[in-house]
Amino acid sequence: MARAIRSIVENKQTPEERRASAMADVETAIADNAEAAVEFMKMIRLLQQRGALNIVNAFLQKSDDIMKIIVDQAGKPEYAGGLKNGIALTQMLSSMDTRVLHHLVGSLSQTSKAIEEGKVQKVGGIFDLLRTLRDPDISAGLGVMLGLVKGIGHSIREASSSQDGTAAESKKAP
């Protein structure tokens, strides 16, 4: 005889039992990944020693507020301009011929080495300057710089002409 009943005795796990079963799960997980767990603890110790955990905790606790401050600040024209420059610079770098960049960076480090070693040539007066032009290194470098100046000028002139309305833009719906 099985009359319809609705009453279910809940599986009454005591808080201690729940805790014990959770602890058992954690133990198993650690035992299964012993090596990773040890490494992880090392990292935690280092972070704690350097005070980094403190900072991270504070940041996480207040993350939404902090994000809002940063994002709002970053959105202001003056800072947004900076970010824009950053992006523009990145774009410029990525569009440059890597060989040219290599030469440029190479020459900079050569120069600084020369400065360190006190091997920088002194220029004494305008004639001395003119004389240095005969040096093939100086003449090649100057050529590059003139090219750069020309490029900048071209870029500026183009931008100002489009502001005059030479580049048309119209409104369009929907």
Added chain:
Amino acid sequence: MNKLTSESGSKLDIRINGEAVQAERDKPVLLAVLKSDHEFPHICYHPALGPIETCDTCIAEVDGKLVRTCALPVKDGMEVNTKSVRARFARREAMDRILHNHELYCTVCDNNNANCVVHNTALFMNIEHQKYPFHPKPYKQDNSHPFYRYDPDQCILCGRCVEACQNLQVSEVLSIDWDRERPRVIWDNDVPINESSCVSCGHCVTVCPCNALMENAMLGEAGFLTDLDPGLWESMVHLTKEVEPGYGPIFTVSEVEAKMRDARIKRTKTVCTYCGVGCSFDIWTKGRKILRVEPQLEAPANQISTCVKGKFGWDFVNSPERLTHPLIRRGAQFYPATWDEALDYTAKRLAEIRDKHGPDSIACISSSKCTNEDNYLMQKFARAVIGTNNIDNCSRYCQTPATEGLKRTLGLGGDTGSITDLGMADLVMIVGANPAESHPVLSTRIRRAHKKHGQKLIVADLRMNDMAKRADLFLHPTPGTDMIWLSAVTKYILDKGWHDQAFIERHVNEFDKYKAWLAPYTLEYAEEKTGVPKEQMVQAAEMIHNAKRFCIAWAMGVTQHITGSETSTAICDLLLMTGQVGRPGTGAYPLRGHNNVQGAGDFGCAPVYMPGYERVDDPKIREKYERAWGVPLPTNRGLDNHQMVEKIHEGTLRAMYLKGEEMALVDSNSNHVQSAFDKLELFVVQDIFFSKTCQFADVILPACPSLEKEGTFTNTERRIQRLYQVFEPLGETKPDWKIIMELANRLGADWNYQHPGEILDEATALTDLFVGIRYDRLQGYNSLQWPVAEDGKDTPLLYEDGFPFPDGKARFHIPEWVDPVLAPNEEYDLHLNNGRMLEHFHEGNLTYRVEGIKQKVPTTYVEVSPELAKQRGISTGALVRLVSPYGKVKIHAVVTDRVQGNELYLPMNTPDDEEAVNYLTSSYHDAVTHTPAYKEISVRMEVLEPDGESPIVRGNFRLGNPRSIPGVMVENKWARSDYEPLTDTQETVASRE
């Protein structure tokens, strides 16, 4: 047929950008272009919807003219140039106009999942700047609906959603109001979504090419940076706009973010467990959270279609009310137990009862909601472990009579074709079925064909349901008399000489006998018995005569009568008489009610059939299984579930093992069934919730729903499809097949299945019908429709090469007429019809645990006709008591012209004892199959309160006002004064068709 969607045609030679290519005749030029350049822009075109022509992004120069390639059919010798300056300019301009309506904040957008059409198109087109700055529209987001939201500010007005709603789902709710200064999508006559006639099918959300329409469950969940408080979120969008020198970098970041999402969002293919249509889709999850159901074009039954249950009805899986550990009855309470305790106890008791009273004192009931593998093991358990043929499943409650009718006449117990055949037919006749609510996705194919392609529709039903409203001819017969008017129509066709003589001579036996039997079924007689006017039967016959391709779909309005098998037979006879079987677009479609009704029967969960409908009483078959299973098998005839109840009352059936069925509420005459359960010595119930049936159990075993297990389902098209595991089993629950195996092994079985695939391969290898079905042939969205030959060749359309009888011929079968029982009389004066509603499934144990569905439809109700309401002095909201000879329910009424006269309608969808219809139904049944005559019951109605609050609450689509329009009506966009054409001609698909 719509030529610009996706069916195959012959090949033509055209040139694209100077190169000779082959393209399919009548297909859009766009598809030919996409073959060589898959990044070619197109936003509003969707393969399931065809050309919409709103976005202008797919423009190319064809034979010197700028045209939308989505809307232009391929013609021989065409010259297509996608790279000309004019074409590129036009596409670029089109994209600029789109971005005027859409803010690109992809990284903080929940739709940034690598499949956003607008994002990807902008990326492929190398869009760097917004030519027309984004301007917000003067409308707020619509967050009224529990499952999805509309953000007008992100809406690009492509109209995909409108096309899907008007012409694929055909619920006709959405439109674009092109007359406003800033157009937008509106619901009904511009009401909040949740107050419209929206049926929540989700088509619009699925086809939206951006984030304008999003599932609420995705919002703030899909992205890493999208769950920010609104102020911070706006600041982020502002910042991205401020610093962006161009869209390039933003796309890079969003691409990276989208990739990161892959790591934590899992996409798993599954098959729906609601209804027999067999929709399959990807389900997106994050941990145990369900983010989205994303149907795929390659899904064989539904493509991108879903209904409210498949798209949004899955949260029950995480319900806190799930059973999570076994329970054992002790005294008046259930106590938690370990699996070992529960299974040991069950095995011990079963063994005791078997030893004392014999194996036939035990019965097993399997489930049409469980997988084929679960079902195969359940019948193997009954036969090989217990040693009885007492095994059945709930298809007995619905479609067994249809199977009987089909087997008598055509030979095989399944739909003769596929859902695509229903879409292809010139005429569909629906008898006693309400597919718009019970088989929603299947019904979309009929509605679409009816609206777009001129398909004709006949509906015979008691209720003016959605399909009836759309029908070209609606027949309302006296309840339970369908067999008579169907036979009269058949006779009229024969008398007129409209029958298919050649087909009958070649393919059908018993013509003369059947012809003689038909003689008394004159129109006059039928009109007298059924109340259907002669003219309507003549009209039906004429429509059938004029149709080259004709399908009949039927369901429980036919089968749940004492003549269920007979009426099903009459339907098949009519199809044979007109030669409407075995060709594309023709045939018989008994719409299966549950996801795996077909499979539960296919895999042997019936007393007389082994898997593959091989008869238990055939010694050769039995020997085959005895060899395979290594045990002797029972020879006694088994009990079906109706007989089981009787045998419990008689005291000879003492124990029952039931899984996945709410038998206490869904079998007819619930009081009678429940009092039987009272008498069982041992009742083991396996379920996912503590159901009404569980209340009678001695042991309750917690099982897994479909999302927590693997296996296969077989849909109404005989299509077998695989589901993959989405979640780990909750708590201590286990998949049904594992539970059955562990119980079997405690009774000495020694089964060792590691995976459902092994079970399926064992099951199919033993049958003729399914021999080619192999688990590894069902990977991903691959499916097979039985019969399947050894080499894997399946059969989407049955009987193309004859019928499975010894002489290859079908046969007319003479149905036997019996007058309906329990017709209205003086004491019980109202006929009580019953069935389903769209939002809920079965008794509602799953769907009432989905919060959004429960909000929209919190309860069932009884529908009362306006004339009856007037006569009894009640209005919507009245509380009434319905009393039958078998029991009573108390329920709120809704006055509606969906029902007429003295006919009531009570949806079965309630787990509430006070309201469940089967407290009213009887134990009368179909003579052959024992399917209960649920639809033959009369009641009296006692008014408890004459009025009250309507049980149909705000959010119920039945309160809305749909608007049928041709579609997105792009002409209205083109007619706007601010629209400058980008093509050289302005010709629509509509004007060409």
